[in-house]
Amino acid sequence: MSYDWKKLDWRAMRKSDFHTWADMLTQLISEAQAALTAQDNAERLRVSDVLGQFIDNSPNLLPGISDLDEQALGISNDLLSANIENAINQLAARSVQLISLTKQIDTVAAQVEKKAASIRLDSINNFILSATDIVSSAKALKTSFENVKFDDTLAKQIEGLITQIGDIKTKVQALKTG
Amino acid sequence: MAFLKTIMTTALALGLTACTLPDIKPFAEATSDLSTTVASINQSLSSSMVAAQIPDAQRQKFDEAMKWRISALKAMERYSTSLISVADAGAMGAKNVGKVADSLGVFMTALSGPQIPATISDVVKNAYGVIANVRSANALSDAFARADPTIQAIATLLIKDNDNFKDIALATTRTRENLIRADHRKSDDLDIAQTVQDSLRELEKSAATDVDRDPSKFPEETATQIQRYTALLDGMKGRLEAIESEKAKIKEDEAAMLRLINIMSVGVDKWASIHGTLAESMKNGAPLNIQGLTTAISMIKDQIKEVKAP
Numbered sequence: 001m002s003y004d005w006k007k008l009d010w011r012a013m014r015k016s017d018f019h020t021w022a023d024m025l026t027q028l029i030s031e032a033q034a035a036l037t038a039q040d041n042a043e044r045l046r047v048s049d050v051l052g053q054f055i056d057n058s059p060n061l062l063p064g065i066s067d068l069d070e071q072a073l074g075i076s077n078d079l080l081s082a083n084i085e086n087a088i089n090q091l092a093a094r095s096v097q098l099i100s101l102t103k104q105i106d107t108v109a110a111q112v113e114k115k116a117a118s119i120r121l122d123s124i125n126n127f128i129l130s131a132t133d134i135v136s137s138a139k140a141l142k143t144s145f146e147n148v149k150f151d152d153t154l155a156k157q158i159e160g161l162i163t164q165i166g167d168i169k170t171k172v173q174a175l176k177t178g
Numbered sequence: 179m180a181f182l183k184t185i186m187t188t189a190l191a192l193g194l195t196a197c198t199l200p201d202i203k204p205f206a207e208a209t210s211d212l213s214t215t216v217a218s219i220n221q222s223l224s225s226s227m228v229a230a231q232i233p234d235a236q237r238q239k240f241d242e243a244m245k246w247r248i249s250a251l252k253a254m255e256r257y258s259t260s261l262i263s264v265a266d267a268g269a270m271g272a273k274n275v276g277k278v279a280d281s282l283g284v285f286m287t288a289l290s291g292p293q294i295p296a297t298i299s300d301v302v303k304n305a306y307g308v309i310a311n312v313r314s315a316n317a318l319s320d321a322f323a324r325a326d327p328t329i330q331a332i333a334t335l336l337i338k339d340n341d342n343f344k345d346i347a348l349a350t351t352r353t354r355e356n357l358i359r360a361d362h363r364k365s366d367d368l369d370i371a372q373t374v375q376d377s378l379r380e381l382e383k384s385a386a387t388d389v390d391r392d393p394s395k396f397p398e399e400t401a402t403q404i405q406r407y408t409a410l411l412d413g414m415k416g417r418l419e420a421i422e423s424e425k426a427k428i429k430e431d432e433a434a435m436l437r438l439i440n441i442m443s444v445g446v447d448k449w450a451s452i453h454g455t456l457a458e459s460m461k462n463g464a465p466l467n468i469q470g471l472t473t474a475i476s477m478i479k480d481q482i483k484e485v486k487a488p
Contacts, residue, residue: 011376014376041345045345045349048352052352052355052356055359056359059372059373073356073360076352076356077356080352081232081236081349083345083346083348083349084227084232084236084345084346084349084350084353085236087341087343088236088239088243088342088346090342091240091243091244091247091342092239092242094335094338095246097331097335098246098247098250098332099246101250101331101332101335102246102332104328105250105253105254105256105257105325105328105329105332106253106256108260108321108328109253109256109259110260111321112257112261112263112321113260113264115264115267115313115317115321116264116266116267116314116317117267119264119268119313119314119317120267120270122313
């Protein structure tokens, strides 16, 4: 007799004798072996679930049933253990590829960080260059004003500008060296 | 002031305009959240394996495999941070040059000579900033283009991993159920309860006739037996409820883990697809559409809260 587990009325089966339960377990053992051979995770889980139902519904008070339950429990655990083992093996198999990809991403990250540092440093250099040129130009302008005694107020403003830019330049230079 | 002319001429000749760099921060935050999610999945599965009394050798092998996943996600976090760093560098360049240009602006105003173009200070202010900005944009565009195949490959691997995570979640929770079955087989509690319940149901069924289903009118012997069975079940109630509660907890853990793994798949997929569009976004200056990803990440965060260690 072949059992259709999806349609089986487990509650009704509780009245069955030991031999019926033994037949049911025989069929489940055969299904478990097939699932193990096929290395089919979904099938192993399905058979394990049916074995669980078998244990939950088998009448313990019936002599001999306890041994069947113990057998069913062992097979169920073997199926589940095989699924865990299989899943872990597949994860481990992909680890090698993942390690290589991680190195690649790390390399890109390191290059981008280097580029960011370069942009930051160049910005500072450009700032210092700009500041130096402006100070030079302002000094030259101030000198030319002094020669023609042009405007004291403007000369003072230029002097102030030179000091101001010089201060910022010193601070930025400190950033670069520090 | 030859340098001003040079900068202005170069800037105009190159047609340099300040471009808006994409806001990388939401992407970086999403990367960090994915990293947290993988760590949460690792923690949930590890706890479930411990609760299922999975042998040490298997658990160590799992831990070793997960170590590389966590490491990969950390590398992706570093990558995202480096993107922010390069975008910030461009912005910082513009800010620094702006300081000196503002000072120059004061100088220009003081001279107030109509022969000096008023826009010259703006050109100076922008030129170096634009150069830094463009360099950042180029660096970002280049990084996205070079990293994308790797990011896509990592995403594919992580999505494949999720099938294995599901298998582990299902197998460990079922093993935990088997541990309860083993305990119950030793005590026979559930089986006795089930037998008593079956007997009670049959008694009630046979005692109730078509004419009268009122239990108070059952034959005296049957009524006494029903009372005995009911009292027996009441006596076992505490233990039975504890077992049922334990089973329900396992089912809850299983459902929460599966939801987390499923949403993780969606999150990784969206994350990778948004990275794929980043380079394109850089080229045409379109704003980065991060909404889909942040929605997925927000769902993931909610799931993490739900998953509790067994």
